[in-house]
Amino acid sequence: AQKITQTQPGMFVQEKEAVTLDCTYDTSDQSYGLFWYKQPSSGEMIFLIYQGSYDEQNATEGRYSLNFQKARKSANLVISASQLGDSAMYFCAMREGLRTGGFKTIFGAGTRLFVKA
C-alpha cells in the first residue's frame, strides 16, 4: 500500500536561511508523481512543486526545489531564502499509477514551518 511519511511535525527556520522538509514514500509502482503543497492558516492548498518518477532532473520552481532520491524513496522540499510568509503547513503527496490510469492521491501528515524574523 502506498504511504507518505513526514517525520517533522514542526520546524523553525531563521528568515533568509534555507530549510529542508523531509518526505519519504513507499510504493511498488514504477510510475508515480510527487507533490508538495503549502497550506497557510487561511486554509487554501497552494501547489508548490511536482516531480514525476521518470523525471531525471530535480524539479525547481523559484525558491522551491525538490531533492528527489528515487532509490531512497525520498522527495524532500528545499526552500531557499525563507520569508516570513513561508510560515505554513506543508504537505507532501503522491499519486500512483500515472501510466495505468491511477488517480488516488495520498498525503503525508504535514510539517508546520515557522519562520523567525
Place this chain on the structure above:
Amino acid sequence: AAGVIQSPRHLIKEKRETATLKCYPIPRHDTVYWYQQGPGQDPQFLISFYEKMQSDKGSIPDRFSAQQFSDYHSELNMSSLELGDSALYFCASSFGQGDYEQYFGPGTRLTVT
C-alpha cells in the same frame, strides 16, 4: 489565471440533512478530485473523475455520491449528514491522465450541527 471554483464556500447543515458541493475545474482540465480535510488532519482522497467517468475511489462513505457533468464541473452529494462530516472539502483539477499537477480550489467548509 483562472483557478478552481468551489461553491458554496461555507455551509452549515443539521444532522441527517443533505448537502451538495459544487466544483468548477480550471478551463481545459478534464480531471476532478475530491478531498476531505478534518481539523488538524491531512486531506483524505474521496473520489476522482476523468473525462466524466469515475476514475478512482478512496475513503468515500456510501452516504456520499459524486459525478462529473458534460461541462466537466463536478458535484459531491452528501446525505444523512453526521457530526463527523464537518470538514473542509477540497476539489482539485488537473489535465489528462498522465503526470500533471493538481490545483486545488479554495475549499468548502461544511459544519454539521
